[in-house]
Amino acid sequence: MTIATVTILIGILSGCLGEEKQKLIQTGSSTVLPLAIKWADRFDQADISVSGGGSSHGINALLNGDADLGDASRLLKGSDYEKVGCDPTLVKSDGTTSVACNGILPVKWIVAYDMLVVVINPENTWATKLNYTQLYEIFTDDNPAVNWNDVTGLENAPEIPIEIYAPDEASGTYDYFYEEIIPNWGKENQKAKPRLEMENSIYNPSADDNVILNAISDRKYAIGYFGFAYYKENSESLTPVWIAEKDTNYKEPALDNVADYPMARPLHIYTNGIPESGNIINDYLKYILSEEGQDYVPDVGYVKLSLVDENIITGQLKKL
């Protein structure tokens, strides 16, 4: 009786093995996640299972052989190689490498652009426009502003403490944000540290953009940042801050404004080597870069590659 049951159970499990689409595992950046789910959902030739976990996790999983596709909202770094026991100097500063690590050669594909949005509570009327200097005062440990009126150049700012709700250090968004506002980020002479790394910090980190969003829409004196997609899903509960790199040349975060907006960045998928034609990963990448694949990008709140530069698509398609 028991043996029969077990046989049946095994039968059920193996019975499903029949006709099969090829399976792919994609994991990594939570910023890329909604986009990856969209493509995986629409791409019919393969069964792609998608999970999140952060850019570092995505690259790490690819280098470990756990995943076929590693999502990252930042570039491959030497430290990623170092963590799996390879020479960190093999990775070039543009996030590419020509030397494989443990038999895996990470190749970078730019699949879309993301804009980073600094957001505040709708009741916040004093910080609707900020430049990099002011962001530096708010978000770094270099003589940080405690109250809103400590930030230079803000009019009618209240004498009430600033609260930060923003991504944590595992997220590519965090890395990108600080690369923008801290001079020499990641180098020996890095000018300041993120406020998150102070003791008793008012920086509340979360990998979960939804939590950040809820926190800021609930709290009048809070400020934070995340990818445009999350803002787009909930635009009525938050106010986006206009950003200027210098002085007062403020730009609104909007899809058609991507060429001028200072905080726009590419999103990547890393694969093991350039997939040969006929390989399902090759087809998948072609699909992502195709007109149909790119048409889904704005649905999720990101920017099509063609809006930034037409050559990005053609250059990458040439390799495939």
Next chain:
Amino acid sequence: MIKKGFKYAQRSINGETFGKKKPNITNEEHPFHLKFNFREKSIVLLLFIAASIAIFFSAAIIYTLLEGAVPFFSKISIIDFLTGMTWIPTESVKAFGVLPLLLDTFIIAGGALLIGAPLGVAAAIYLSEFASPKIRSFIKPIIELLAGVPSIVFGFFALIIISPFFVNTFGANYFNGISAIIVISVMIIPLVISISDDSMKAVPNHLRESSLAVGATKWETATKIVMPAASSGIMASILLGLARGIGETMVVLMVAGGRPGFNIFDQMLTMSGYIGKTATGDIPPGLSINAAFAVGIVLFIIAYAINSLGARIVLQIKTSSSVKVKNHKKKMFTFRIVSKISILILGFLKEIVNIFKKVIRKIKKAKPLTLKRRYQKQKIGIALIAGSILFSIIFLILLLYYIFSTGINGLSWTFLTSYPAPEPERAGIFPVILGSIYLMLITIIISTPIGIGAAIYLNEFAKDNKFTRFLRQIIQNLAGVPSIVFGLLGYFFFAHFLGFGMSLLSAGLVLSIMILPIIVVATEEALKAVPDGFREAAKGVGSTRWQTVRFHVLPNAKPGILTGLILSLSRGIGETAPILFIVSYFGKSAPSGILDGFMSLPSQIYYWSQHANAKFQTLAASTIIVLLFILLAMNTVAIIIRQRAQAKRDW
């Protein structure tokens, strides 16, 4: 029919095994000795192996933790780690002092205990001493229901209802420790109730009767006779509750925050929370990931110590008899220490109360303690402890009401039969349900033979020697391992080291190890319930030991074993933390092989509850309804099996 019955009777008379061939088990040269029986020996060997696999599993856990922590301790000194007061685990700061995490763990678990323990103990007194059988049979299932709610459901409720409440009324931070404390307190109440209740039930009735006979009220008997007599059991229930609180991951992960702190209205981070964060991607790989293993070791040791102490006391109560003192001096030693400590603590508390009473008496004029006042006291007391049950019941009702009212609209045939999708309108959970079912099947296939085999070996074949006691200890210790540590085991040992990948197989193995101790305990209890007379009678007519077990003990223990299996599986299917590292969130098909990636109901709830689009939170609630329905169905089946078996039982 008649012939078959006759054959069966004959077979058992001859002590024959099943099958047509009659094995020759008699030894021709020595008529009073049995021949070497290969079949029998190999079965016992298999059972022995099943029991010993637990050693391998424990070694795997320790290997995982040490292997992960070695690179960490080669860069950070162990003293800095253990005594440091700052926890900023980034590459640039490298402040890895575990004390803040440790303190937060104890603040949250201790806070939960501060609420949960008195309520639980009070409820147990009420149930054991005052409740009528009718009320008892009404409340017990509710408590069991509460105990069966998976922690992801509590986490979801905390995130959506409790935390916003503290944010809005007390101005708490968006992440706060207090919501975690409240929710975890509700989670440990059922545990405290059931163990305290058992230990108070175990107090011999003649104590109560003599107390009542000398004129004490029922209240006085309960608080001054029964409670002190059961004090070590109550202490054990509190210890196990504390261990549960310390190991809780999902609730902390969802509501408590990302940095340790000492204000319960602000963000806090426990040890299990930090390890969980490494799974959800909040922590970059490298030193800070390795730190999770170092934290895992500390967590493992603490939870293990508390749990085994508590479990040992429970064991002492169950098998308590003064005869054993000589044989188990060591065991009794720890037991005595704990009971001494608990008596000391209780005595200390009593002293404080007495001092207060004296002060109050001095202020007021001393009134003689009349019978009327004693009965008044009894009335107030019973009302209070009965009220303490209300806390859990109201909480459960609120939780179920909220989840059903939010999730019921999303439930539809399409939702149950479609695939996850980027748009909430189109998203369904078909492969997610299948993923959970497959996961369960794999868990059954792995854990059933091992768990039942181990229990049969320990209960029927093992000699009471050092190795057997060691085996028991090891299996019991597995029960004390926090669920997130199993998560580390799954990701780094099964997925990487053994190369099973982020697959159903890895997850099934992890869940199997996790529920193994529960299966062993349940099976052993079922085996013990079979009277020894059955065994002696079977042996008396010439059965071998395995024949006795196979044809006389197991058939009678079967309902009990099945019930235990189903209940432990229902525990496994609701777990999120152990598979947090390996589960996926989107897939277009159900897994088709055991090495495929998979989705599971609790993890999908976790993912959707964190989604940017609020509509996905409704879907999370709908998914919770499906999960609760499956759990309820499993529990109902278990209850039916148990009741039918009890009705059929003729001994």
